[in-house]
Amino acid sequence: MIGQSLQKALKSHVVNWVKDSFAAEHTLNLETYDLILLDLGLPKRSGLEYLVQLREKGIMIPVLIITARDSIEDRVKGLDCGADDYLLKPFAVEELEARIRVLARRKQDRTHPIITYGDASLDPATHTLSYQGRTERLSVKAFNIMQILIENPGVIYSRSQLEEKIYGWSDEVESNAVEVHIHTIRRKFGAEIIVNVRGVGYTFPKVRVNS
Protein backbone atom coordinates (compact mmCIF):
# COMPACT_ATOMS: atom_id res chain seq x y z
CA MET A 1 0.00 0.00 0.00
CA ILE A 2 2.57 2.52 1.10
CA GLY A 3 5.11 1.26 -1.38
CA GLN A 4 2.83 1.73 -4.31
CA SER A 5 1.72 5.23 -3.40
CA LEU A 6 5.30 6.27 -2.76
CA GLN A 7 6.36 4.98 -6.12
CA LYS A 8 3.72 7.18 -7.67
CA ALA A 9 4.51 10.20 -5.55
CA LEU A 10 8.20 10.06 -6.38
CA LYS A 11 7.68 9.83 -10.11
CA SER A 12 10.33 12.43 -10.77
CA HIS A 13 12.83 9.84 -9.64
CA VAL A 14 13.66 6.39 -10.86
CA VAL A 15 12.26 4.12 -8.17
CA ASN A 16 12.81 0.44 -7.65
CA TRP A 17 10.59 -1.09 -5.02
CA VAL A 18 11.51 -4.41 -3.47
CA LYS A 19 9.72 -6.08 -0.61
CA ASP A 20 12.42 -7.71 1.42
CA SER A 21 16.10 -7.49 2.15
CA PHE A 22 16.77 -10.51 -0.02
CA ALA A 23 15.41 -8.81 -3.13
CA ALA A 24 17.17 -5.60 -2.11
CA GLU A 25 20.50 -7.31 -1.96
CA HIS A 26 19.97 -8.83 -5.37
CA THR A 27 19.02 -5.49 -6.90
CA LEU A 28 21.93 -3.67 -5.34
CA ASN A 29 24.28 -6.14 -6.92
CA LEU A 30 22.94 -5.27 -10.34
CA GLU A 31 22.66 -1.50 -10.18
CA THR A 32 23.78 1.38 -8.06
CA TYR A 33 21.35 3.82 -6.51
CA ASP A 34 21.52 7.30 -5.08
CA LEU A 35 19.31 6.62 -2.08
CA ILE A 36 17.72 3.77 -0.15
CA LEU A 37 14.35 4.20 1.56
CA LEU A 38 14.14 1.56 4.25
CA ASP A 39 10.79 0.81 5.85
CA LEU A 40 11.50 -0.85 9.17
CA GLY A 41 7.99 -2.25 9.01
CA LEU A 42 6.97 -5.15 11.13
CA PRO A 43 9.62 -7.88 11.12
CA LYS A 44 11.31 -6.25 13.97
CA ARG A 45 15.05 -6.65 13.68
CA SER A 46 15.59 -7.58 10.07
CA GLY A 47 15.57 -4.03 8.73
CA LEU A 48 18.25 -2.70 11.00
CA GLU A 49 20.32 -5.82 10.70
CA TYR A 50 20.23 -5.52 6.95
CA LEU A 51 21.37 -1.91 7.27
CA VAL A 52 24.30 -2.93 9.41
CA GLN A 53 25.28 -5.58 6.90
CA LEU A 54 25.12 -3.03 4.11
CA ARG A 55 27.50 -0.70 5.92
CA GLU A 56 29.83 -3.51 6.79
CA LYS A 57 30.04 -4.39 3.13
CA GLY A 58 31.17 -0.84 2.49
CA ILE A 59 28.00 0.22 0.69
CA MET A 60 27.65 3.84 1.68
CA ILE A 61 24.53 4.77 -0.25
CA PRO A 62 22.50 7.17 1.92
CA VAL A 63 19.73 5.38 3.80
CA LEU A 64 16.53 7.07 4.91
CA ILE A 65 14.57 5.03 7.43
CA ILE A 66 10.78 5.16 7.42
CA THR A 67 9.04 3.76 10.43
CA ALA A 68 6.01 3.92 12.65
CA ARG A 69 7.92 3.38 15.83
CA ASP A 70 8.74 6.61 17.54
CA SER A 71 10.47 5.71 20.75
CA ILE A 72 13.67 7.62 21.11
CA GLU A 73 15.74 4.51 21.67
CA ASP A 74 14.59 3.09 18.36
CA ARG A 75 15.46 6.26 16.51
CA VAL A 76 18.85 6.48 18.10
CA LYS A 77 19.49 2.87 17.28
CA GLY A 78 18.51 3.38 13.68
CA LEU A 79 20.82 6.33 13.21
CA ASP A 80 23.67 4.54 14.89
CA CYS A 81 23.20 1.52 12.68
CA GLY A 82 24.22 3.65 9.73
CA ALA A 83 21.08 5.42 8.63
CA ASP A 84 21.41 8.97 7.37
CA ASP A 85 17.96 10.19 8.27
CA TYR A 86 14.77 9.14 9.93
CA LEU A 87 11.16 9.82 8.98
CA LEU A 88 8.17 8.99 11.12
CA LYS A 89 4.93 7.60 9.75
CA PRO A 90 2.64 9.20 8.91
CA PHE A 91 4.53 11.81 6.94
CA ALA A 92 3.80 14.28 4.19
CA VAL A 93 5.25 13.52 0.78
CA GLU A 94 6.62 17.04 0.60
CA GLU A 95 8.78 16.42 3.60
CA LEU A 96 10.04 13.15 2.20
CA GLU A 97 10.95 14.92 -1.00
CA ALA A 98 12.75 17.64 0.88
CA ARG A 99 14.81 15.07 2.74
CA ILE A 100 15.53 13.28 -0.50
CA ARG A 101 16.76 16.55 -1.96
CA VAL A 102 19.07 16.98 0.99
CA LEU A 103 20.57 13.54 0.57
CA ALA A 104 20.82 13.91 -3.19
CA ARG A 105 22.43 17.30 -2.89
CA ARG A 106 24.95 15.83 -0.55
CA LYS A 107 25.91 13.20 -3.08
CA GLN A 108 26.15 15.32 -6.17
CA ASP A 109 26.52 18.56 -4.33
CA ARG A 110 25.02 20.52 -7.13
CA THR A 111 21.33 21.30 -7.05
CA HIS A 112 21.69 24.86 -8.16
CA PRO A 113 22.18 25.45 -11.85
CA ILE A 114 24.73 28.07 -10.90
CA ILE A 115 28.05 26.69 -9.78
CA THR A 116 29.29 28.59 -6.79
CA TYR A 117 32.25 28.53 -4.53
CA GLY A 118 33.10 31.34 -2.20
CA ASP A 119 32.95 34.63 -4.08
CA ALA A 120 33.08 32.93 -7.46
CA SER A 121 30.05 31.77 -9.39
CA LEU A 122 29.60 30.34 -12.85
CA ASP A 123 26.40 30.61 -14.83
CA PRO A 124 26.32 27.93 -17.53
CA ALA A 125 23.34 29.57 -19.19
CA THR A 126 25.23 32.73 -20.08
CA HIS A 127 28.79 31.39 -19.94
CA THR A 128 29.49 34.01 -17.37
CA LEU A 129 31.89 34.11 -14.47
CA SER A 130 31.51 36.38 -11.47
CA TYR A 131 34.43 36.82 -9.16
CA GLN A 132 34.86 39.39 -6.44
CA GLY A 133 32.12 41.57 -7.82
CA ARG A 134 33.42 41.55 -11.37
CA THR A 135 31.39 39.76 -14.02
CA GLU A 136 32.60 38.80 -17.48
CA ARG A 137 31.56 36.55 -20.31
CA LEU A 138 33.96 33.72 -20.99
CA SER A 139 34.64 31.80 -24.15
CA VAL A 140 33.66 28.14 -24.21
CA LYS A 141 37.09 26.74 -23.48
CA ALA A 142 37.83 29.26 -20.79
CA PHE A 143 34.49 28.52 -19.19
CA ASN A 144 35.21 24.80 -19.24
CA ILE A 145 38.48 25.32 -17.48
CA MET A 146 36.93 27.50 -14.81
CA GLN A 147 34.12 25.03 -14.32
CA ILE A 148 36.49 22.18 -13.65
CA LEU A 149 38.53 24.26 -11.25
CA ILE A 150 35.64 25.79 -9.32
CA GLU A 151 33.73 22.52 -9.07
CA ASN A 152 36.75 21.08 -7.32
CA PRO A 153 38.21 23.91 -5.32
CA GLY A 154 41.62 23.14 -3.94
CA VAL A 155 42.29 20.30 -6.34
CA ILE A 156 45.31 20.79 -8.57
CA TYR A 157 44.92 19.85 -12.22
CA SER A 158 47.90 19.47 -14.46
CA ARG A 159 47.90 20.98 -17.93
CA SER A 160 47.42 17.56 -19.51
CA GLN A 161 44.59 16.70 -17.13
CA LEU A 162 42.75 19.85 -18.11
CA GLU A 163 43.37 19.11 -21.78
CA GLU A 164 42.02 15.62 -21.40
CA LYS A 165 38.87 16.81 -19.66
CA ILE A 166 38.25 19.51 -22.23
CA TYR A 167 39.13 17.72 -25.43
CA GLY A 168 37.94 14.26 -24.51
CA TRP A 169 41.23 12.58 -25.06
CA SER A 170 44.72 13.44 -24.14
CA ASP A 171 46.49 15.24 -26.91
CA GLU A 172 49.87 13.65 -27.35
CA VAL A 173 51.24 16.74 -28.95
CA GLU A 174 52.32 19.23 -26.40
CA SER A 175 50.40 22.44 -26.55
CA ASN A 176 50.21 25.50 -24.39
CA ALA A 177 46.62 26.25 -25.31
CA VAL A 178 45.50 25.77 -21.72
CA GLU A 179 48.10 28.23 -20.55
CA VAL A 180 46.87 30.82 -22.98
CA HIS A 181 43.27 30.37 -21.89
CA ILE A 182 44.28 30.73 -18.29
CA HIS A 183 46.11 33.85 -19.22
CA THR A 184 43.02 35.44 -20.73
CA ILE A 185 40.99 34.49 -17.67
CA ARG A 186 43.57 36.08 -15.44
CA ARG A 187 43.64 39.23 -17.54
CA LYS A 188 39.94 39.66 -16.85
CA PHE A 189 39.82 38.80 -13.16
CA GLY A 190 43.32 39.25 -11.85
CA ALA A 191 46.17 36.79 -11.70
CA GLU A 192 45.24 35.43 -8.26
CA ILE A 193 42.02 33.84 -9.43
CA ILE A 194 43.92 30.76 -10.60
CA VAL A 195 46.85 29.59 -8.57
CA ASN A 196 49.69 27.69 -10.15
CA VAL A 197 51.69 25.10 -8.27
CA ARG A 198 54.92 24.80 -10.11
CA GLY A 199 55.49 21.36 -11.49
CA VAL A 200 52.01 20.17 -10.52
CA GLY A 201 49.30 22.25 -12.12
CA TYR A 202 46.59 24.81 -11.58
CA THR A 203 43.93 25.20 -8.90
CA PHE A 204 41.14 27.39 -7.67
CA PRO A 205 42.22 27.40 -4.05
CA LYS A 206 39.93 26.63 -1.16
CA VAL A 207 41.85 28.92 1.09
CA ARG A 208 44.13 31.61 -0.12
CA VAL A 209 47.38 31.88 1.71
CA ASN A 210 49.73 34.80 1.66
CA SER A 211 52.03 34.29 -1.28
Added chain:
Amino acid sequence: MIGQSLQKALKSHVVNWVKDSFAAEHTLNLETYDLILLDLGLPKRSGLEYLVQLREKGIMIPVLIITARDSIEDRVKGLDCGADDYLLKPFAVEELEARIRVLARRKQDRTHPIITYGDASLDPATHTLSYQGRTERLSVKAFNIMQILIENPGVIYSRSQLEEKIYGWSDEVESNAVEVHIHTIRRKFGAEIIVNVRGVGYTFPKVRVNS
Protein backbone atom coordinates in the same frame (compact mmCIF):
# COMPACT_ATOMS: atom_id res chain seq x y z
CA MET B 1 18.52 28.60 28.81
CA ILE B 2 18.61 25.98 26.14
CA GLY B 3 22.05 26.99 25.01
CA GLN B 4 23.53 26.54 28.43
CA SER B 5 21.98 23.16 29.10
CA LEU B 6 23.05 21.95 25.66
CA GLN B 7 26.59 23.05 26.26
CA LYS B 8 26.56 20.98 29.41
CA ALA B 9 24.89 17.98 27.80
CA LEU B 10 27.37 17.90 24.94
CA LYS B 11 30.39 18.03 27.17
CA SER B 12 32.07 15.26 25.22
CA HIS B 13 32.45 17.74 22.37
CA VAL B 14 34.12 21.07 22.11
CA VAL B 15 31.22 23.49 21.97
CA ASN B 16 31.28 27.14 21.11
CA TRP B 17 28.01 28.87 21.80
CA VAL B 18 27.29 32.19 20.13
CA LYS B 19 24.04 34.08 20.35
CA ASP B 20 23.60 35.64 16.95
CA SER B 21 24.65 35.17 13.36
CA PHE B 22 27.07 38.04 13.64
CA ALA B 23 29.07 36.34 16.34
CA ALA B 24 28.79 33.07 14.46
CA GLU B 25 30.33 34.58 11.38
CA HIS B 26 33.17 35.99 13.38
CA THR B 27 33.87 32.67 15.04
CA LEU B 28 33.75 30.73 11.80
CA ASN B 29 36.38 33.01 10.38
CA LEU B 30 38.73 32.12 13.18
CA GLU B 31 38.23 28.40 13.52
CA THR B 32 36.72 25.52 11.64
CA TYR B 33 34.05 23.31 13.15
CA ASP B 34 32.66 19.86 12.45
CA LEU B 35 29.03 20.77 12.96
CA ILE B 36 26.76 23.77 13.36
CA LEU B 37 23.66 23.60 15.55
CA LEU B 38 21.33 26.36 14.41
CA ASP B 39 18.41 27.36 16.61
CA LEU B 40 15.92 29.08 14.40
CA GLY B 41 14.47 30.66 17.52
CA LEU B 42 12.29 33.69 17.28
CA PRO B 43 13.69 36.24 14.81
CA LYS B 44 11.87 34.58 12.06
CA ARG B 45 13.92 34.76 8.89
CA SER B 46 17.39 35.57 10.10
CA GLY B 47 18.40 32.00 10.88
CA LEU B 48 17.55 30.61 7.49
CA GLU B 49 18.97 33.61 5.71
CA TYR B 50 22.22 33.15 7.54
CA LEU B 51 22.24 29.50 6.51
CA VAL B 52 21.78 30.45 2.87
CA GLN B 53 24.62 32.93 3.12
CA LEU B 54 26.85 30.27 4.62
CA ARG B 55 26.24 27.91 1.73
CA GLU B 56 26.74 30.64 -0.81
CA LYS B 57 30.11 31.32 0.69
CA GLY B 58 31.00 27.70 0.10
CA ILE B 59 31.03 26.75 3.76
CA MET B 60 29.79 23.20 3.71
CA ILE B 61 29.96 22.37 7.40
CA PRO B 62 26.95 20.19 8.27
CA VAL B 63 24.11 22.20 9.79
CA LEU B 64 21.54 20.73 12.17
CA ILE B 65 18.52 22.95 12.68
CA ILE B 66 16.79 23.04 16.03
CA THR B 67 13.40 24.66 16.14
CA ALA B 68 10.03 24.76 17.80
CA ARG B 69 8.15 25.31 14.61
CA ASP B 70 6.86 22.10 13.16
CA SER B 71 4.88 22.99 10.10
CA ILE B 72 5.91 20.91 7.15
CA GLU B 73 6.55 23.93 5.00
CA ASP B 74 9.01 25.27 7.53
CA ARG B 75 10.83 21.99 7.70
CA VAL B 76 10.98 21.65 3.95
CA LYS B 77 12.25 25.21 3.68
CA GLY B 78 14.94 24.60 6.23
CA LEU B 79 16.22 21.52 4.49
CA ASP B 80 16.14 23.22 1.13
CA CYS B 81 18.09 26.16 2.47
CA GLY B 82 21.02 23.88 3.00
CA ALA B 83 20.42 22.24 6.35
CA ASP B 84 21.47 18.64 6.76
CA ASP B 85 19.00 17.68 9.44
CA TYR B 86 16.13 18.98 11.47
CA LEU B 87 15.27 18.47 15.11
CA LEU B 88 12.05 19.54 16.76
CA LYS B 89 11.85 21.05 20.21
CA PRO B 90 11.47 19.52 22.67
CA PHE B 91 13.91 16.72 22.01
CA ALA B 92 15.87 14.22 24.05
CA VAL B 93 19.57 14.79 24.30
CA GLU B 94 20.18 11.18 23.30
CA GLU B 95 18.55 11.77 19.97
CA LEU B 96 20.56 14.91 19.38
CA GLU B 97 23.73 13.00 20.10
CA ALA B 98 22.73 10.24 17.72
CA ARG B 99 22.18 12.74 14.94
CA ILE B 100 25.49 14.39 15.71
CA ARG B 101 27.17 11.01 15.36
CA VAL B 102 25.56 10.59 11.95
CA LEU B 103 26.77 13.94 10.68
CA ALA B 104 30.24 13.43 12.09
CA ARG B 105 30.47 10.02 10.47
CA ARG B 106 29.41 11.49 7.16
CA LYS B 107 32.14 14.07 7.31
CA GLN B 108 34.85 11.50 7.49
CA ASP B 109 34.39 10.00 4.08
CA ARG B 110 36.37 12.47 2.09
CA THR B 111 37.24 12.05 -1.50
CA HIS B 112 40.87 12.90 -1.08
CA PRO B 113 43.01 11.07 1.40
CA ILE B 114 44.48 13.52 3.81
CA ILE B 115 47.48 12.25 5.66
CA THR B 116 47.21 13.22 9.27
CA TYR B 117 49.21 12.73 12.39
CA GLY B 118 48.61 14.74 15.50
CA ASP B 119 48.30 18.39 14.65
CA ALA B 120 49.93 17.92 11.25
CA SER B 121 48.03 17.10 8.09
CA LEU B 122 49.05 16.87 4.48
CA ASP B 123 46.63 17.44 1.62
CA PRO B 124 47.94 15.92 -1.60
CA ALA B 125 45.26 17.69 -3.60
CA THR B 126 46.65 21.08 -2.75
CA HIS B 127 50.21 20.13 -1.86
CA THR B 128 49.56 21.80 1.41
CA LEU B 129 50.83 21.19 4.91
CA SER B 130 48.98 22.28 8.02
CA TYR B 131 50.83 22.28 11.29
CA GLN B 132 49.75 23.85 14.53
CA GLY B 133 47.20 26.03 12.82
CA ARG B 134 49.53 27.29 10.14
CA THR B 135 48.92 26.27 6.54
CA GLU B 136 51.38 26.63 3.68
CA ARG B 137 51.84 25.30 0.20
CA LEU B 138 54.93 23.21 -0.26
CA SER B 139 57.01 22.60 -3.33
CA VAL B 140 57.01 19.11 -4.78
CA LYS B 141 60.22 17.92 -3.16
CA ALA B 142 59.44 19.44 0.21
CA PHE B 143 56.02 17.85 0.14
CA ASN B 144 57.52 14.47 -0.63
CA ILE B 145 59.84 14.70 2.32
CA MET B 146 57.06 15.70 4.70
CA GLN B 147 54.87 12.91 3.40
CA ILE B 148 57.47 10.28 4.16
CA LEU B 149 58.07 11.65 7.62
CA ILE B 150 54.45 12.14 8.65
CA GLU B 151 53.33 8.79 7.27
CA ASN B 152 55.86 7.18 9.57
CA PRO B 153 55.97 9.31 12.68
CA GLY B 154 58.83 8.47 14.97
CA VAL B 155 60.82 6.68 12.31
CA ILE B 156 64.22 8.18 11.66
CA TYR B 157 65.26 8.52 8.04
CA SER B 158 68.82 9.23 7.06
CA ARG B 159 69.60 11.78 4.40
CA SER B 160 70.45 9.04 1.91
CA GLN B 161 67.26 7.13 2.70
CA LEU B 162 65.18 10.19 1.96
CA GLU B 163 67.13 10.78 -1.23
CA GLU B 164 66.53 7.23 -2.32
CA LYS B 165 62.77 7.47 -1.71
CA ILE B 166 62.49 10.77 -3.54
CA TYR B 167 64.79 10.20 -6.47
CA GLY B 168 64.13 6.53 -7.08
CA TRP B 169 67.58 5.35 -6.35
CA SER B 170 70.32 6.46 -4.08
CA ASP B 171 72.45 9.13 -5.56
CA GLU B 172 76.04 8.11 -5.02
CA VAL B 173 77.20 11.66 -5.14
CA GLU B 174 76.82 13.33 -1.81
CA SER B 175 74.41 16.20 -1.86
CA ASN B 176 72.85 18.37 0.78
CA ALA B 177 69.69 18.99 -1.20
CA VAL B 178 67.57 17.25 1.43
CA GLU B 179 69.02 19.43 4.13
CA VAL B 180 68.14 22.54 2.20
CA HIS B 181 64.59 21.39 1.67
CA ILE B 182 64.20 20.62 5.33
CA HIS B 183 65.50 24.05 6.05
CA THR B 184 62.84 25.72 3.95
CA ILE B 185 60.16 23.63 5.64
CA ARG B 186 61.45 24.64 9.03
CA ARG B 187 61.52 28.27 8.03
CA LYS B 188 57.81 28.08 7.34
CA PHE B 189 56.66 26.05 10.34
CA GLY B 190 59.34 26.42 12.96
CA ALA B 191 62.45 24.36 13.52
CA GLU B 192 60.77 21.86 15.85
CA ILE B 193 58.57 20.39 13.16
CA ILE B 194 61.37 18.10 12.02
CA VAL B 195 63.68 16.66 14.63
CA ASN B 196 67.24 15.71 13.79
CA VAL B 197 69.04 12.87 15.51
CA ARG B 198 72.67 13.55 15.04
CA GLY B 199 74.45 10.93 13.06
CA VAL B 200 71.22 9.07 12.29
CA GLY B 201 68.75 11.22 10.42
CA TYR B 202 65.49 13.12 10.57
CA THR B 203 62.07 12.30 12.00
CA PHE B 204 58.62 13.65 12.64
CA PRO B 205 58.42 12.63 16.28
CA LYS B 206 55.54 10.69 17.77
CA VAL B 207 55.92 12.46 21.08
CA ARG B 208 57.62 15.75 21.57
CA VAL B 209 59.79 16.28 24.62
CA ASN B 210 60.89 19.64 25.87
CA SER B 211 64.40 20.16 24.66
Added chain:
DNA sequence: TGAAACTGTTAAGTTTCCGTTAAGTTTAAG
Protein backbone atom coordinates in the same frame (compact mmCIF):
# COMPACT_ATOMS: atom_id res chain seq x y z
C1' DT C 1 28.98 39.83 -49.79
C1' DG C 2 32.72 41.44 -47.27
C1' DA C 3 34.73 43.74 -43.35
C1' DA C 4 35.13 43.54 -38.41
C1' DA C 5 35.13 41.05 -34.23
C1' DC C 6 35.96 36.90 -31.89
C1' DT C 7 37.83 32.27 -30.91
C1' DG C 8 41.25 28.53 -30.53
C1' DT C 9 45.62 27.41 -31.39
C1' DT C 10 50.64 27.62 -32.46
C1' DA C 11 54.94 29.58 -31.83
C1' DA C 12 58.51 32.32 -30.07
C1' DG C 13 60.42 35.33 -26.71
C1' DT C 14 60.61 36.63 -21.72
C1' DT C 15 60.30 36.03 -16.89
C1' DT C 16 59.96 33.49 -12.72
C1' DC C 17 61.32 30.39 -9.38
C1' DC C 18 62.50 25.52 -7.95
C1' DG C 19 66.17 22.36 -7.10
C1' DT C 20 70.72 22.01 -6.64
C1' DT C 21 75.48 23.11 -5.62
C1' DA C 22 78.79 25.14 -2.94
C1' DA C 23 80.88 27.57 0.65
C1' DG C 24 80.74 29.40 5.19
C1' DT C 25 78.88 29.09 10.03
C1' DT C 26 77.09 26.85 14.02
C1' DT C 27 76.27 22.89 16.96
C1' DA C 28 77.18 18.80 19.53
C1' DA C 29 79.86 14.66 20.72
C1' DG C 30 84.07 12.63 22.36
Added chain:
DNA sequence: CTTAAACTTAACGGAAACTTAACAGTTTCA
Protein backbone atom coordinates in the same frame (compact mmCIF):
# COMPACT_ATOMS: atom_id res chain seq x y z
C1' DC D 1 89.60 21.41 21.90
C1' DT D 2 88.79 18.97 17.72
C1' DT D 3 86.05 17.45 14.26
C1' DA D 4 82.22 15.81 11.78
C1' DA D 5 77.48 16.64 11.32
C1' DA D 6 74.02 19.83 10.74
C1' DC D 7 72.49 24.40 9.59
C1' DT D 8 72.35 28.64 6.85
C1' DT D 9 72.86 31.50 3.01
C1' DA D 10 73.80 32.88 -1.61
C1' DA D 11 74.05 32.00 -6.35
C1' DC D 12 73.08 29.79 -10.70
C1' DG D 13 71.19 26.91 -14.44
C1' DG D 14 67.28 25.43 -16.47
C1' DA D 15 62.68 23.97 -16.68
C1' DA D 16 58.13 25.72 -16.02
C1' DA D 17 55.14 29.32 -16.53
C1' DC D 18 53.88 33.65 -18.53
C1' DT D 19 53.22 36.91 -22.24
C1' DT D 20 52.59 38.45 -26.71
C1' DA D 21 51.83 38.17 -31.52
C1' DA D 22 50.27 36.02 -35.52
C1' DC D 23 47.18 33.06 -38.17
C1' DA D 24 43.33 30.42 -39.64
C1' DG D 25 38.49 29.48 -38.96
C1' DT D 26 33.78 31.39 -37.42
C1' DT D 27 30.41 34.39 -36.45
C1' DT D 28 28.23 39.09 -36.76
C1' DC D 29 26.31 42.51 -39.02
C1' DA D 30 26.14 46.44 -42.16
